[in-house]
Amino acid sequence: xxxxxxxxxxxxxxxxxxxxxxxxxxxPLHLSANYAWNDPLDKPQxxxxxxxxxxxSQLEEALCALEGAAKGVVVxxxxxxxxxxxxxxxxxxxxxxxxxxxxxxxxxxxxxGKRGQFDIEYVNQTDIEALRTAFTRKPKLxxxxxxxxxxxxxxxxxxxxxxxxxxxxxxxxxxxxxSPALQRPLELGCDIVIHSxxxxxxxxxxxxxxxxxxxxxxxxxxxxxWANCTGVTGAxxxxxMTLRGIRTLFPRIERQQKTAEDVVNALSENKRxxxxxxxxxxxxxxxxxxxxxxxxxxxxFSVEFDESVDVIExxxxxxxxxxxxxxxxxxxxxxxPAEMTHAAMTPEARETAGISNRLVRFSIGLEHTDDLVRxxxxxxxxAAAAGDEKVAFLPNKAASKCA
Ligand code: PLP
Numbered sequence: 001x002x003x004x005x006x007x008x009x010x011x012x013x014x015x016x017x018x019x020x021x022x023x024x025x026x027x028p029l030h031l032s033a034n035y036a037w038n039d040p041l042d043k044p045q046x047x048x049x050x051x052x053x054x055x056x057s058q059l060e061e062a063l064c065a066l067e068g069a070a071k072g073v074v075v076x077x078x079x080x081x082x083x084x085x086x087x088x089x090x091x092x093x094x095x096x097x098x099x100x101x102x103x104x105x106x107x108x109x110x111x112x113g114k115r116g117q118f119d120i121e122y123v124n125q126t127d128i129e130a131l132r133t134a135f136t137r138k139p140k141l142x143x144x145x146x147x148x149x150x151x152x153x154x155x156x157x158x159x160x161x162x163x164x165x166x167x168x169x170x171x172x173x174x175x176x177x178x179s180p181a182l183q184r185p186l187e188l189g190c191d192i193v194i195h196s197x198x199x200x201x202x203x204x205x206x207x208x209x210x211x212x213x214x215x216x217x218x219x220x221x222x223x224x225x226w227a228n229c230t231g232v233t234g235a236x237x238x239x240x241m242t243l244r245g246i247r248t249l250f251p252r253i254e255r256q257q258k259t260a261e262d263v264v265n266a267l268s269e270n271k272r273x274x275x276x277x278x279x280x281x282x283x284x285x286x287x288x289x290x291x292x293x294x295x296x297x298x299x300x301f302s303v304e305f306d307e308s309v310d311v312i313e314x315x316x317x318x319x320x321x322x323x324x325x326x327x328x329x330x331x332x333x334x335x336x337p338a339e340m341t342h343a344a345m346t347p348e349a350r351e352t353a354g355i356s357n358r359l360v361r362f363s364i365g366l367e368h369t370d371d372l373v374r375x376x377x378x379x380x381x382x383a384a385a386a387g388d389e390k391v392a393f394l395p396n397k398a399a400s401k402c403a
Contacts, residue, residue, distance in 0.1 A: 007066055007180065008250045014062035015243050029240040030054045051228045055236040059243045063201070063211050066180040066246075067193050071220020072213030073227045074234035074242075078176060078196020079104050080227075081210035085141065085172050085192055087226040088219075089118040093140035096169075098125045100353035102149040103342030105174070109143075110349075122352075125155040126286065135163045144190070145174040147290070149327075150302045150337040150361040151354055152177075152277040154286025157293055161189035170219075176200070176328070181253045182296045186215045192223070199328030202245035203252050207238045252330070252366065256299035259372065260364040264301050266373045272380060274304040299364040300327060302337075304356065310383045311336065311358045317379035320371050327363035332372055335361050 015027035022028075030053055035046040046052050056074050064072045075081050082105050089095055097109050099122035106122075113120035118141075123134045125144060142164050146155040157173060164171045172192040173185035179200040185193045195201060197209040211234075212227075214220035227233045234242075264278045279290035280297030290297060305311060315323050321334040325341055335341055338357045342350055350356075364372065 010062065010065045011181075011246050011249045014065075014246055015058040018058065027055070027058055027240075027243070029236060031236050049236060050231055050233050052233075053236050053239075055243075056234055056239040059234070059239040059246075060211070062243060062246055063180075063195070063197075064213055067175070067213045068184055068186045069193065069213035069215055069220065070217040071224065072211055073220070073224045074197070074239055075210045075212065075227055075232045076234050076238075077208050078102075078174075078194070078198055078210040079108060080232040081194040081196070081212045082108055082143075082174070083112075084212050084223055084227055084230075084232060085143075085170075085194060086112060086118070087230070088170060088222065089140050091116055091118060094119045094121060094137050096121050096123055096131075096134050096139045096142040098143070098145050098148055098153075098155065099123060099349075100148045100151050100153060100355065101143070101145045102174070102176075103337070103344045105143075105145070106342075106349065107344040122349075125160065126153050128156070128159060131160065131163060135167060135169075138167045139164075139169045141170045141172060143172050143174065144185070145177075146183075146293075147177045147279055147286075147298065147300065149177060149300075150277075150335075150341065150359060152279055152284075152286075152301060154279050154284075154290045154293075156289045157185055157188040157190060165189070177300050178294060178296075178298050179249060179253060179328075181250050182257075182298055183294045186213070188293055191215055191219060197242050198326060200253060201249060201328075202242045203249065203329055204241070204245050205326060205329035205331060207241045207245070209234050209238050209242050253296070253299065255366060256364050257296050259367075259369045260299035260301060260362075261297070262369045263362070263364060263372055263376070267303060267376065270377075270380070272306050272309050272384060274306050277302045277304075300362070301364075302359055302361040304359055305380070308384050309380060311360060314379050314383035315360070317382045318375055319379075320367055320375040321362070327361075329363070330366045332365040332367055333363040335363075337361050 018027050033049045059074050060072045095118050109120050124130050144155050161171050171190040173190045175193050176196045176199050192214050195211045212223050267273050268276050278301035279286050321332045324333045
């Protein structure tokens, strides 16, 4: 597809009209595990589905076009994508990672670090001085996760890339929270972008998948080699479903983001709310960086309620929101990171990262704003200690705080 084609068009048409056999509009799903050779010395384009298959290739091409990558590989989960890039690091070399990254990423880095597969240093990546100090150790690879899960902290991607380039480190950005619809880390100088495609890219909470996409062909070839070697490549059916999900990525995100802004504004007005972590708020410490490097603020946010709110009871009382892991789907979800997504981190690591036991993370879906706000306020009212004043029931839209 030509470079001038807009990302929305790439997403909407990914794989469409590519069937040479019957000219089916929706692409066929190739489930075959193996492909026949014409001759023992004539290796076909596809021979074995772990190494490559046409359905996965279509998804890889779509993801590369959306992220501006030269070569990418679709893998079986977001964690497989994180692990895949760690193959680029040798024992004795250093990986720098955010101290407040997704709990599963923290668990993997810590476990592999303990086994001596590389050295690991966790850094508060919003602190440029802390980053500078860490870079004096000359890392081989730096992992960025921005906005971070679950605190929605913003890392200045270009600033990290500048430090990484000075010492020849590979920069990897986890773009799961925004997707290429709202942020394109390779454009900002990163070498690799990774995704849990489980989230916004598939968007329908029915596939677990991942991807690692490289700006440069050689790095992409290395990733594809390791993915085939270790057997973490994605399944054809999952690729088919994810490609299908991507076609509606842009309208989904646009709508989810608008609703998230309305819900955030309503919550920010509430006296029981101590903090709302959403980069779209002008008071968010990363707001200006987010404005610069993102095309929107997304539909994820987290909230700290005051002591009057029994947080567990709040979660139990929610009806429209589902208590569940994951994010970025059509359905609104809520989770308690300390007990769920970040339970694998030690309490000390969570404390260092700033993830309290009372932090609640929200992923906004496609429901109507009023229903979501009503649900939150109703649960909040029920969870608040008896005798407390009633909380406001409906949002004050005029008091909007998002930029
Ligand atoms: N990266 C981020 C930012 C995530 O939030 C997650 C999962 O929540 C992952 C990676 C891991 O993805 P998966 O669950 O598809 O393995």
